[in-house]
Amino acid sequence: MLEALKERVCALNRRLPTEGLVKLTSGNVSGRDPSTGLIIMKPSGMPYEEMRSEDMLVMRECGHILEGTCAPSVDTETHLEIYKHKLDIHGVVHTHSNYATSFAALGLEIPPAITSVANYFGGPVPVGPYVSVGGKAIGEAILQYIGRSTAILMKNHGVFTVGSSPEAAFKSAVVVEDVAKTIHLAMAIGKPVLLTEDQVESAFEFYQYEYGQK
Numbered sequence: 001m002l003e004a005l006k007e008r009v010c011a012l013n014r015r016l017p018t019e020g021l022v023k024l025t026s027g028n029v030s031g032r033d034p035s036t037g038l039i040i041m042k043p044s045g046m047p048y049e050e051m052r053s054e055d056m057l058v059m060r061e062c063g064h065i066l067e068g069t070c071a072p073s074v075d076t077e078t079h080l081e082i083y084k085h086k087l088d089i090h091g092v093v094h095t096h097s098n099y100a101t102s103f104a105a106l107g108l109e110i111p112p113a114i115t116s117v118a119n120y121f122g123g124p125v126p127v128g129p130y131v132s133v134g135g136k137a138i139g140e141a142i143l144q145y146i147g148r149s150t151a152i153l154m155k156n157h158g159v160f161t162v163g164s165s166p167e168a169a170f171k172s173a174v175v176v177e178d179v180a181k182t183i184h185l186a187m188a189i190g191k192p193v194l195l196t197e198d199q200v201e202s203a204f205e206f207y208q209y210e211y212g213q214k
Ligand SMILES: [Zn+2]
Pocket: 094, 095, 096, 133, 157, 158
C-alpha cells in the first residue's frame, strides 16, 4: 500500500547521507499520507545504501504496523507524537547534522544573523530542552518549543524538522544545516550582527508569499 509515498520517503532517507546530514545509520525521514492519515516510517539501523521502498513500514498514528517486517526507527514515537498534534504536518526529519548539532551541544538557538534564517524559520531556530532519546516526551517538547519554525534543535542531541510534505521537511533539514554552518563560521571570527524583529518579519513574509514561481 501507498507505494508512491514509500518510494518518496525511501528516496529522501537515502539522500540523508549524500547531503552530508547523517553518518552510517543515524537519522530518519517519515511521511504521512494526507488522504488516509497513514504514516510511512524508516526501518531501524538499516544501511542507507541497502534500503529499498519495500523496507518502509506503513503504520497508523497509534503505532500499529499495517505493513512491513522490519523494526521501525527508534525515533518512531517522536514522529508519531508530532503527527498526532500537528494535522498540517506530513513530513518529519531527524538528523544529527554537525553544524546545527554544534549549537544543540551548547544549548544555543541559531540566531537570525542572515536573511536565510528569517526566510525559512521566521526567527531564530529554537532550541528545546534535553529529553531522553526515542520516546513520546521528545515529541511533546518539540511541539512545545518549535513555534512557527519548521526546525528545532534539541539540546545535547540534534535536529528535528517538519513540513507540509516529507520533501518540505527534508528541505528544512538541509537549510538548517547550511545556515548553522554559516553562523558557526561567523561566530568563529566575531560576534554575529542580528537582524531586527522588523527585518526578520519582512524577510519571512517575503519568502512565504513572494519567492518562487507563482
Ligand atoms: Zn537522534
